[in-house]
Amino acid sequence: MDFFAFVKPKNELESAPDAKQNVPFIPEEMWVKCPKCNTLLLTTDMEENLNVCTHCGHHFRMNTKQRIALFADADTFVERDGEMTSTNILDFPGYDQKLEKARQSGNESVICGVCRIGGVRTVLCVMDAGFMMGSMGTVTGEKITRAFEFATEERLPVVVCSVSGGARMQEGILSLMQMAKTSGAVKRHSDAGLLYITVLTDPTTGGVTASFAMEGDIILAEPNTLVAFAGPRVIEQTMRQKLPRDFQTSEFVMQKGFIDAVVSRDKLKETVARLLKMHGYKEAAQ
Amino acid sequence: MTAYEKVMAARDAKKLTAVDYIAHMFSDSFIELHGDRRFADDKAIVAGLAMLYDTPLTVIGIEKGRNTKERMERNFGQAQPEGYRKALRLMKQAEKFRRPVLCLVDTSGAYPGIGAEERGQGQAIAENLMEMMTLKTPILTILIGEGGSGGALALAVSDEVWMMENAVYSVISPEGCASILWKDSSKAPEAAEALKMTAQDLFNLGVVERIIRQPKAEDAAMFESLKMLIGRTLEKNLSLSPDELTEQRYQRFRKIGTAHLQP
Numbered sequence: 200m201d202f203f204a205f206v207k208p209k210n211e212l213e214s215a216p217d218a219k220q221n222v223p224f225i226p227e228e229m230w231v232k233c234p235k236c237n238t239l240l241l242t243t244d245m246e247e248n249l250n251v252c253t254h255c256g257h258h259f260r261m262n263t264k265q266r267i268a269l270f271a272d273a274d275t276f277v278e279r280d281g282e283m284t285s286t287n288i289l290d291f292p293g294y295d296q297k298l299e300k301a302r303q304s305g306n307e308s309v310i311c312g313v314c315r316i317g318g319v320r321t322v323l324c325v326m327d328a329g330f331m332m333g334s335m336g337t338v339t340g341e342k343i344t345r346a347f348e349f350a351t352e353e354r355l356p357v358v359v360c361s362v363s364g365g366a367r368m369q370e371g372i373l374s375l376m377q378m379a380k381t382s383g384a385v386k387r388h389s390d391a392g393l394l395y396i397t398v399l400t401d402p403t404t405g406g407v408t409a410s411f412a413m414e415g416d417i418i419l420a421e422p423n424t425l426v427a428f429a430g431p432r433v434i435e436q437t438m439r440q441k442l443p444r445d446f447q448t449s450e451f452v453m454q455k456g457f458i459d460a461v462v463s464r465d466k467l468k469e470t471v472a473r474l475l476k477m478h479g480y481k482e483a484a485q
Numbered sequence: 486m487t488a489y490e491k492v493m494a495a496r497d498a499k500k501l502t503a504v505d506y507i508a509h510m511f512s513d514s515f516i517e518l519h520g521d522r523r524f525a526d527d528k529a530i531v532a533g534l535a536m537l538y539d540t541p542l543t544v545i546g547i548e549k550g551r552n553t554k555e556r557m558e559r560n561f562g563q564a565q566p567e568g569y570r571k572a573l574r575l576m577k578q579a580e581k582f583r584r585p586v587l588c589l590v591d592t593s594g595a596y597p598g599i600g601a602e603e604r605g606q607g608q609a610i611a612e613n614l615m616e617m618m619t620l621k622t623p624i625l626t627i628l629i630g631e632g633g634s635g636g637a638l639a640l641a642v643s644d645e646v647w648m649m650e651n652a653v654y655s656v657i658s659p660e661g662c663a664s665i666l667w668k669d670s671s672k673a674p675e676a677a678e679a680l681k682m683t684a685q686d687l688f689n690l691g692v693v694e695r696i697i698r699q700p701k702a703e704d705a706a707m708f709e710s711l712k713m714l715i716g717r718t719l720e721k722n723l724s725l726s727p728d729e730l731t732e733q734r735y736q737r738f739r740k741i742g743t744a745h746l747q748p
Binding site: 283284286288289291292293337338341344366368370371372373374375376378379380382383385386387389390405406408409410411412413414426427428429433434437438440442443446447455456457 | 595597598599601602603604605606607608610611612614615616618619634635638639641642654655656657662665666675679680681682687690692734735738739741742743745746747
C-alpha cells in the first residue's frame with residue numbers, strides 16, 4: 200500500500216489554481232507599500248511625487264541626493280568637505296565595521312555645500328539617515344561647523360535639513376562635544392545677522408534636537424515627523440509612562456510652540472525661497 | 486578602579502552633592518534664587534548668589550538630593566526645561582553685572598518625561614549651548630558626580646571644565662549604551678571602558694582641564710584650596726575682554742577632537 204498516496208501531488212491540470220499564480224510578477228524594487236495607508240505604490244510614481252504617497256500623502260524618507268534635488272536649483276550644488284569621513288578615534292568595539300557598512304550610503308552622516316535656492320546663494324546641509332541613522336559624530340559636527348563658519352564669512356543664509364537618531368555613542372564624549380561646537384557656530388552666524396532655517400524631517404531626535412536643529416531663526420518641519428529629545432521608546436522604558444496620541448509629531452510639537460510651521464514637501468522649496476527673499480537675500484547673477 | 490567602579494562611585498548616594506559643596510565653600514553667604522520667570526521653579530537645579538572671598542558669584546548646581554525625601558523633591562537630579570531656563574536666566578543676569586558663573590554638575594541626564602518633552606527639553610538645552618558660548622562673563626564648570634549627556638552639557642559650555650577624580654562624563658549611560666549596541670545591559674562595564682568616560686580619559690581627550698581630588702565633608706582645608714583654585718581661574722578670565730573671553734571659549738570647543746580629523 201502506498202501510504203503517502205494522499206499527499207502526492209495530483210496531475211498539474213487538476214490542481215486547484217494557486218492564488219499566487221494569478222498575481223503578475225513584479226520585481227521587489229518596482230513597488231513600495233505605504234506604511235500609513237497600506238496602498239501599493241509604483242516606486243516610479245512615488246519618486247515622481249517627491250517620495251510622498253500618492254494616496255494618503257505620507258512622506259517617505261528621502262536620500263541626500265533626492266533631498267539636495269528638492270532644495271537646490273538644478274546643477275547648482277557644490278559640495279564642501281565631501282571627502283571627510285569618520286575614524287574610530289576611541290577604538291570603540293565594532294565601530295570600524297559599522298562605518299564600513301555606512302559608507303555604502305556616503306562618506307558621512309551629513310552633506311554640506313553651497314547652492315542656489317530660488318536663485319539665492321545659500322549654504323545647504325542635508326543629513327543622511329542611511330549613514331548610521333544620521334547620528335552625529337565628530338566629522339558630522341565639524342562639517343556643520345565649517346558650513347556655518349563659511350556662511351558667516353561669506354554672509355550667506357544657511358538651510359539645514361535634519362534627520363538623526365542623535366549623538367553617535369561610538370565616539371563617546373567627542374560626539375557630545377559636537378553639540379556645543381555646532382551651537383557655537385550657529386550663534387556666531389546668528390550674531391552676524393544672518394538667517395538660519397532648519398527643516399526637521401523624520402526622525403529628528405536626541406543631541407541634534409538639543410543643538411542645531413532647534414536653533415533656527417525659523418524652524419520648519421515636514422508633516423508627521425518625529426521631533427523629540429528623548430524618543431518615545433526611551434520615555435516608555437525609563438519612565439513607564441503611556442504616551443498621548445500623536446505625541447512628538449511635528450504637528451504636536453508645533454502646537455506646543457516649538458516649530459514655526461509644518462510644511463508639506465511639495466511646498467518646502469517655495470516656502471524656503473520666499474523666506475530667503477523676505478530676509479533681503481537677492482537672486483545671485485547667473 | 487575600573488571605569489565601571491568609577492561610574493558606581495559617581496552615583497554613590499553617600500557622596501557630596503551640589504548643596505554640600507555650596508555649603509562647604511560659601512557657608513552662609515549663599516542666597517538662593519528661584520524660578521525661570523516663565524513656568525516654574527525646577528528643584529533639580531539649585532541656583533543663587535554667593536561670595537567667593539570678596540567676589541560675588543552666580544552659582545548653579547544640579548542637585549540629586551541627599552536622602553529619599555530630598556531625592557524625590559529634586560527629581561533625582563534630572564532637570565526639566567524650566568531648570569535649564571532658570572540657569573540661563575541667572576547666567577544672563579551674571580553677564581549683566583559681569584559676575585563670574587560657577588556650575589556644579591551632577592546628573593544622570595535631562596529628565597526624559599512627557600511634560601519635559603512638551604515644554605521643549607531639546608530646545609531648552611540647545612538654547613543654553615548657544616547662549617553660553619557667547620556669554621560675556623567667565624564660566625567655570627565642575628563635574629562633581631555624574632555628567633549625563635546633554636543634561637550635563639547644558640551647564641558645561643564653559644571656559645574650563647574640571648572633574649572630581651571619581652566623576653564621570655558621557656554621551657550615554659554605560660547601561661543604555663550596552664543595551665542599545667549589544668542588547669544586554671549587563672555588559673555595562675565593557676561599555677563604560679569603551680566610552681572613555683572617566684576623568685583621566687577625558688583629560689587625555691582634552692575635554693577637561695583639571696582633575697580635582699575629591700574633598701571629604703570634614704576636610705575644610707581641601708575646600709579652601711578648591712576655593713582658591715576657583716578664585717584664581719575666574720580672576721584670570723575676568724581680566725580678559727569679553728571678546729577675548731568668548732573667542733577663547735569658542736576655540737576651546739572648536740579644537741576638541743580635531744587632531745583626529747581626516748583628511
